[in-house]
Amino acid sequence: MNIVDYFVTFFGLCFFYFGLTAMIWSRRMNKYLKENHFEKWKYINHIGSIGPLTVNSFTWIPFIFSEDDLDDRIVEDIKKQIRKNFIFSTISFFLMPILSLMFM
Numbered sequence: 001m002n003i004v005d006y007f008v009t010f011f012g013l014c015f016f017y018f019g020l021t022a023m024i025w026s027r028r029m030n031k032y033l034k035e036n037h038f039e040k041w042k043y044i045n046h047i048g049s050i051g052p053l054t055v056n057s058f059t060w061i062p063f064i065f066s067e068d069d070l071d072d073r074i075v076e077d078i079k080k081q082i083r084k085n086f087i088f089s090t091i092s093f094f095l096m097p098i099l100s101l102m103f104m
Helices: 003-036 038-045 059-064 073-102
Strands: none
Touching: 003 038, 003 059, 003 073, 038 059, 059 073
């Protein structure tokens, strides 16, 4: 194995790990909002004329990166975890091809 293979493997595993943990935290947030902040959950999950069905990325991502924590410490903590994992996953995704090309 050369160094490119190690970079691809490392950043691929980082992307998978951080993406998976962001997804797990997102599911926890969705469940918590449904149980404790139903109106916000309904707004975030509303998709056009279909209604609240699944997470709508156009409302979910702005909510996660907003300062709106609904005056709830648990929401604030979960949002921090999701942001951290989302950012690390995105960095890993973009660094993987860049570093691979640099060392080819």
